[in-house]
Amino acid sequence: MNRAVEVSVVLPAYNEADTIEQTVEVTLTTLEAFLPAGVFEVIVAEDGCADRTPEIASRLADEDERVRHVHSDRRLGRGGALEYAFRQARGETLAYFDTDLATDMSHLEELIESVRSGDYEFATGSRWVPGNTADRPAKRGIPSKGFNTLVRLLLRSELRDHQCGFKAFDRAALLDVLEDVEDDHWFWDTEVLVRAQRSGYNVREFPVEWTPKGDSKVDLVRDVLGMGSQIVRTFWQVSVSPRIDRRVSAVAGTVLVALALMLMTTYLDPGEVWANMRSADVALVGVAAVVYVFSWPLRGLRYRDILDRLGYRSDPGFLTGAIFISQTGNLVFPARLGDAVRAYVMKARRSVPYPSGFASLAIERVFDLLTIALLAGAVVLGMVATMSPAELQSAIVGAELAGGQEQAGRTAMVVAAGVGVAAIAATAVIVLSARSDRNHVRSVVTRLSSDSYADYVAGVIERFVGDVQTVASDRRAFALVGTTSLLIWTIDVLTAVIVLLAFGVELTPFLVGVAFFAVSVGNLAKVLPLTPAGLGLYEGAFAIIVVGLTPLGGALAISVAVVDHAVKNLVTLAGGLVSMAWLNVSLTTAVEESRDRDEVEVPATQDS
Structure with a gap:
């Protein structure tokens, strides 16, 4: 029988104990009405169910040789379960439909024969093409139309309905397309259809009669976070990434730098700066730049230590370059989008999964903020010990700056204070949670969503949180990364101290302490993306502290x-x-290299 199988129908099943037996019976009856005996099989793709679905599926497989049961010990996701079952299927024509039988089974012959005849490699039912009969309530229809419109617009799909759970594929064509498909849950079949069209395969969409079964609602996690992010990810991969080659990368890098230089002119007058620098010691300004350069290899070493604790090894030179690129992006792009660039580079070039990539960034940021806040706090304690509270408050709040920078300075002070407190609180929460066995992530996510996709999203967030806690719970790693962070930000302050020397300022221990405080508060103020790269906020915070606590004038401080x-x-x-x-950060090259490095994780499965 195995060699004679031509058609394999997969039924994705997650906790379907109440309906799976009837669905299998209806499927077998429908198939035997238009296919010869022995040429088809029905596969129950049971995806880590928590009810009696596995027992029922196994019994059905034992009772009827046309039925097979493919089991997973853990959740693979709807798309993951389908893909695994299709790879185990014996037929050359593959099909699946939702087990609630919302699509009228009278269309099954048309679906399968569209592919089996050789006229098409992919076929899908549709609730939106002319000729369909679909009773779609507004709470289902409006989100569905919105989703399909976005897919058609951004992903240039010619189809009207990508989500209808009623599809058939040519085996060879599907396996070819699956090489590029990344989603393993609700977006899986949409991505399959989009990539099939991009690959030049013939795709048929035909109208079906469809009746909604059960209740449905717009789900925050699945529909907004899940589907939306997958559309953006696929758009980048199919529309943007293929257009980026070595020449485009070089041009883009040059434009990026030019943009950053233009943005810098929004907070400084090049002529005024040049005039100030002419009065300053240019050689010392150059020394300041050289000193600052030494902080970057330390950043690479720190990032290496963080990744090493998470189980990913890389050389500090590459990591330093990746940090340079991401920080350059942060100078131009809003909301620190340069960090996303680094996560992509680490995924593409070093196979660091996105959850771990963003977790490593979060760890780095937490240590940055904690170190800066502690530096500022230490200086404040010293000042409190030598100045009265009234003098300290008057010095900072009452400072008057040249150039109308008072408001920027005061805003920066408020932002810095909030960020500093948040950094210390976040560190305390991370350390304490790392020592606790309680898992709050899944309970919070499932409160926002009743859909099974919440399990998938919760798993991603748990991985992120777990990676952060891995470093926080390791005393040696915590001390090592903390020490490196202290060196990095000490060099940042020394750079400012050398610039003060370049302007002829006579240094005293108190002034050096003020410099530590001013630089720390300025960097804390830059965290919130209120201005590009914190332009204006850093200068305002730095100057308002220097003017308030030292005899230096406002113009010189600015x-x-x-x-x-x-x-x-x-x-x-x-x-x-x-x-x-x-x-050569060409995203196309990076993606190709990542395919060679990625390890395939084989799920625990069994076939009955």
């Missing part, structure tokens, strides 16, 4: 802050441009 920030940004831009050229 000049020092502008030059200090400009030196750091220029080093970042130069490093970003060199790193893009050195690493």
